[in-house]
Amino acid sequence: MATTPIIEQSSVIAVRDVVKVFRGGRRALDGVTLDVPAGTCFGFLGPNGAGKTTLIRIVLGLMRATSGAVVVRGHEVPAEARAALARVGGIVEEPRFYPYLSGRENLALWARLMGSAALGRVPASLERVALGDRADERVGRYSMGMRQRLGVARALLSDPEVLVLDEPSNGLDPEGIAEFRTLIRSFVEEGRTVFISSHLLDEIQKICDHVAIVREGRVIAQGPVAEVVAAGGGGVRVGCDDPGRAAQLLQGPAGLGAIELDGRGLVVGGPADPASRAAVVRMLVEAGIAVDSVQPVGATLEERFLELMGGDASTPPPPAHPPPPPPGVGR
Amino acid sequence: MSALIRVEIVKIMRRRAMLLTCAGVALAAIVGLFVIAYVLHVQDEAANPSVGGGSGMDATAAVLAGLTLVIGSLIGARAGAFDQETRVIRYWAMLGTSRTALVGVRLPAACAVAVVALLPALVVGAGASAVLPAEAGDGLSAADIGSATWSVLLAAVLWTGLGVGIGALFGSTGAGIAVALAVSLIGAPALSALQLLWSPLAAIPLSNAQFVLEGSGGDGPVWVALLVALLWVGAPMVGAAMRLRRAEL
Numbered sequence: 001m002a003t004t005p006i007i008e009q010s011s012v013i014a015v016r017d018v019v020k021v022f023r024g025g026r027r028a029l030d031g032v033t034l035d036v037p038a039g040t041c042f043g044f045l046g047p048n049g050a051g052k053t054t055l056i057r058i059v060l061g062l063m064r065a066t067s068g069a070v071v072v073r074g075h076e077v078p079a080e081a082r083a084a085l086a087r088v089g090g091i092v093e094e095p096r097f098y099p100y101l102s103g104r105e106n107l108a109l110w111a112r113l114m115g116s117a118a119l120g121r122v123p124a125s126l127e128r129v130a131l132g133d134r135a136d137e138r139v140g141r142y143s144m145g146m147r148q149r150l151g152v153a154r155a156l157l158s159d160p161e162v163l164v165l166d167e168p169s170n171g172l173d174p175e176g177i178a179e180f181r182t183l184i185r186s187f188v189e190e191g192r193t194v195f196i197s198s199h200l201l202d203e204i205q206k207i208c209d210h211v212a213i214v215r216e217g218r219v220i221a222q223g224p225v226a227e228v229v230a231a232g233g234g235g236v237r238v239g240c241d242d243p244g245r246a247a248q249l250l251q252g253p254a255g256l257g258a259i260e261l262d263g264r265g266l267v268v269g270g271p272a273d274p275a276s277r278a279a280v281v282r283m284l285v286e287a288g289i290a291v292d293s294v295q296p297v298g299a300t301l302e303e304r305f306l307e308l309m310g311g312d313a314s315t316p317p318p319p320a321h322p323p324p325p326p327p328g329v330g331r
Numbered sequence: 332m333s334a335l336i337r338v339e340i341v342k343i344m345r346r347r348a349m350l351l352t353c354a355g356v357a358l359a360a361i362v363g364l365f366v367i368a369y370v371l372h373v374q375d376e377a378a379n380p381s382v383g384g385g386s387g388m389d390a391t392a393a394v395l396a397g398l399t400l401v402i403g404s405l406i407g408a409r410a411g412a413f414d415q416e417t418r419v420i421r422y423w424a425m426l427g428t429s430r431t432a433l434v435g436v437r438l439p440a441a442c443a444v445a446v447v448a449l450l451p452a453l454v455v456g457a458g459a460s461a462v463l464p465a466e467a468g469d470g471l472s473a474a475d476i477g478s479a480t481w482s483v484l485l486a487a488v489l490w491t492g493l494g495v496g497i498g499a500l501f502g503s504t505g506a507g508i509a510v511a512l513a514v515s516l517i518g519a520p521a522l523s524a525l526q527l528l529w530s531p532l533a534a535i536p537l538s539n540a541q542f543v544l545e546g547s548g549g550d551g552p553v554w555v556a557l558l559v560a561l562l563w564v565g566a567p568m569v570g571a572a573m574r575l576r577r578a579e580l
Contacts, residue, residue, distance in 0.1 A: 062580040082427030096419040
């Protein structure tokens with residue numbers, strides 16, 4: 001960290017050329033540069049092992065970068081960690097608590113170190129995450145989803161400007177995920193910045209304003225969600241009864257891009273607008289090919305993510321929804 | 332810092348099962364001591380003239396100081412290791428609090444809790460010493476109570492401190508308890524044997540320092556005993572603090 005690079009004033013978290021090499025030589029981050037605009041929800045996406053949690057640990061002062069600079073709320077981390085993190089709340093991997101204490105007692109422990117204002121926020125934080133009526137139960141009896149919500153409640157104790165949440169939807173059921181989405185957006189509406197890493201690509205698309213996609217320790221796309229999605233190749237996926245003949249037929253006409261057979265159907269590059277799509281369908285039907293579906297490609301963050309991952313077998317796509325928790329877990 | 336110590340004390344005190352077990356064992360040991368002493372006294376008053384008095388208080392101190400090897404190791408290792416073992420330490424470090432302070436506060440907090448666990452037994456021992464028969468000239472005095480209290484406090488600080496340091500160094504409650512107990516119960520007698528090679532080495536064991544500092548014997552001057560005690564308790568604490576400072580949480 002020889003010099004502190006210029007950081008945009010509007011960035012509440014700025015990461016510059018951060019490299020992290022673990023003992024043994026594994027390079028987890030390879031020159032990551034990020035700007036998280038203030039007052040937005042920022043999604044941080046990547047397959048398992050891409051370096052998401054490593055970056056979050058560095059941002060929260062839990063781990064040192066090998067090189068590069070991290071500035072949070074205008075203060076360098078880790079040099080000025082106390083000032084930088086004074087109004088930052090976070091969850092890393094999984095929220096941890098004292099299982100023999102109640103949810104309320106756990107929060108009170110942290111609040112005691114933060115000061116009397118934080119102590120006064122304990123009841124409101126618990127209510128905010130809908131744990132008010134279970135707050136006096138021992139945390140050891142909480143489900144995984146309840147512990148996640150308690151983790152968010154703890155993060156709220158400092159009245160944070162910034163919330164850094166690592167896979168916060170883990171362990172939540174679909175109803176819980178929907179509630180969580182509303183909660184996150186309410187934080188952003190209050191002017192807080194939320195930095196969130198997640199495997200739930202459709203959730204990220206619904207919640208986030210900005211997104212960065214990381215692969216093998218490098219950020220490969222970054223910007224407003226709409227721009228990142230729109231930067232994709234476009235095209236349509238055509239479902240039909242004879243994809244091979246359809247591919248041959250569509251090689252000829254001008255205005256169409258690459259024609260590919262990808263195992264899930266025929267992908268036709270180019271025809272993003274409805275009229276062009278209709279022309280493709282008409283051409284196939286007139287040639288006697290039955291068309292059963294036409295879907296835009298790259299119209300969702302998930303498709304754009306898969307496109308950026310390049311179909312590399314070593315980086316399987318994350319699931320669109322979390323797997324159900326095994327029976328009995330978290331109880 | 333005081334807020335950090337208060338938080339640490341709450342964290343350990345609320346482990347009620349551990350605390351009640353330790354307090355119960357200490358109490359049972361003292362009750363057992365006086366019951367046996369009283370039975371022996373009733374059976375043969377001439378051979379066992381004192382149950383209470385100064386002798387009773389001395390016996391209370393000796394039993395509690397001995398038990399503290401185990402109680403202190405349990406409470407200390409648990410207090411020293413728990414946060415790292417469960418990774419809850421992340422959420423303390425995230426506040427920007429000094430990691431050295433996070434380790435350092437465990438020592439006074441765990442020692443305070445160990446004293447609390449031993450206190451009921453000490454009070455019962457003092458009460459029994461005051462009311463149970465004692466031969467003439469062996470009556471309970473304030474000096475007896477003070478001396479016994481000092482012995483118990485000293486043992487609590489030394490052995491709990493050792494447990495905290497070892498627990499924090501290993502970051503594992505099980506390993507911390509095992510090593511602390513091994514050092515307390517096996518290491519100390521083994522080290523005592525070193526004096527056979529060269530008599531000044533008798534000052535090395537923590538138990539020797541404890542005897543010197545409580546004034547009940549031991550080898551070597553007080554300043555050496557103090558130094559030895561500081562090294563036994565301080566070295567693992569410093570090691571644990573250095574380890575946590577460098578740790579990637």
